[in-house]
Amino acid sequence: MTTMTATDPAIEEFAAAVRAALDDLPADDVDDLTDGLEADLTERAADGGPALGDPAAYAEELRAAAGLPVRGPTQHRGLVDVDLIRHNLRQLRDDTARVIRSNPFLSGTADLLASMRPAWWVARGLLLFGLFSISWLNSSGESIPEAIWLVAAAWVVVSVQWGRGRWLPKTGRRVIPVIATIFALLSIGPVWVAINTYNTQQDYYRYGEEVEGPLGLQREGQTVSNVFAYGADGELLTDVQLFDQNGEPLNITDPRYGESFFEGNQGDEYVILVPRDSAPGAGGWNVFPLMQREADCYDETLACARRSSDTTPPFERVQPLIGATLPMSPTNVPTADDDDK
Template sequence: MSVLDTTDVLDVEGYAAAVRRSLADLGPELVEDLTDDLEADLTDALADERHVAHGRGLLEQFGPPEAYAAELRAAAGLAPAAAHGRRSRLFPDPVEDARRLGRWTLLRLRAQAWWAPVESFLVALRPVWWLVRGWVVYELVALMLGSDRSLWVPPNLAAFLVLAGSVVLSVQWGRGAWFTSRRVSWLATTANVVAVVAVLPLLGWLQDESAERDGIYAGWINGSLGGLDTETIYRETPVDGVVVDGMQVSNLFVYDAEGNPLTDVQVYDDRGRPVRTTYDDGFGQYWFPEGTEPWSFVSRTDADGRARWNVYPLHGAPTSQFTYDDGTQVLPAGTSASMPPWPFAKAPALDAPADVTLGAEADAPSPTSTP
């Protein structure tokens, strides 16, 4: 017989007594431990005007006493009460156990005065979470499939349809319209738990990926319109390359003393290290003034067969001419790299130095006599 068979309306004392009767098989001492201060908790919850369920009865707020007692059993790690005429289950139901623990936790929180405004705020944000949950599921699916996608938004119609479907499923489940059957409810519950756990790491990873892309694909702003202005990329940590006025330099053009352009110039620093302007090994795209599409560069090979990226000017070709071979960006057979346009055909000539002999010592100035 149900503990509610004899009454339609319960006050605090009657509700607490009904809960204790549902726990009677545990023994008086354990029942006292589980229901200590139960009346006080229920009274505080009913009297709190800030509570989202203020003004509703005990049954509306906390459910039947039998359900409340079952939550107390589950929270204490106790086996559920054996139903009349049925044997207790041999194997646990993780979904049902999770729901029971969640309901019990919510009931205990609602008994605390500070929880009422927090719950009101969270309830108001539920539709936002439904949208975020759908987006997180889409991002995780795209990540597992390894699809070529934009970081924050779908890159094509197919990906957009997947995102839209994830959002619709999430919202419909949140509204209680779908996934109500126990056969499929575990799937929605699992997706919700995964989304809760993954949302913050996913946001952090996407932020890092966005920053990495911004650093690698430095070039000319408005390049698709002709590269009218340059884009300045600032980095918090030093990288391999050359920076002029805060902008990453993609290539170097060298002129001799007469102002004539030089080619195949190897550049090293004061410690004999190769000076490189690019650090992406040919995957970067760079715009030139008045260009119609970006360029990518290729390395030179020295006599020992090693790739050299410090031979200037770097040669390359429009990015559209490159193909991929085992994940490496290469020019197809029959296509050779060419020299990019120079900034100007001739540089200003220099005054003739007094001594251009390499390693020559300057003559010491002759002493002058004082008058």
């Protein structure tokens, strides 16, 4: 790259003419031959050297010194003059360099960025690695193989070596790092999105591991949506509070969700279950049997609360237990005749 040095306009014109006289050569060869040309000419002028002379003759001297053939006949360049485009780009680069060096702030910023190039070489390697591993990052929870970090280290080493001008073929030593840099810059957005997607997926699966196992009451792997308790006499009980051996309530749903209704099935009927009116506070999921609410009442308005009703038990009564005291009924109430006996 041409050293960014303020030069005389005549020197700039001469250097541009020299490059134009070399435009039949590959761009890499032209860059090699004219790298630092303006600085050399400026230094020669400051030392009182000879006049610039003919730029074409100067270009031929450069060819001869490099062992390159003399310029051949000019060929038809077609609709797009690639060499002219290259020349204009180099001219734009040199003009930009002059503007930067003429401003103290911009010049200092350029020096700072230049000193930080090794950090960018590392970042470029990591970005290219991210582009390489984006398929793993976007996979559905698939873990990235641990050995893949060796690939990341390899990308970083290659990027740093390219930045140092190493491990590059002669014909592409200038183009390959530029192309790699462009790919790295373009990959910032996709890699960032892929990393966020991967982190979100991992958080989801980690949460799934934390709450692994069935929630609420289960029977043979199936969710229990309601419980009906019967007394020793076989009669249905209400407002029964159930706890486990540790004194924890046997909730029908996970209380961490803070839900005020529970969707389930009672037989073939779809129901919306709610805690009983007698349950205190916001809990009550261990007080049975739960009540049911009409299917369109999902909110906590008073009107919805009034539309709650008792659930239908599977049995009106069940077989009494042996030795249980049966409730008084017309069939077992003592009569006066029984007393006379």
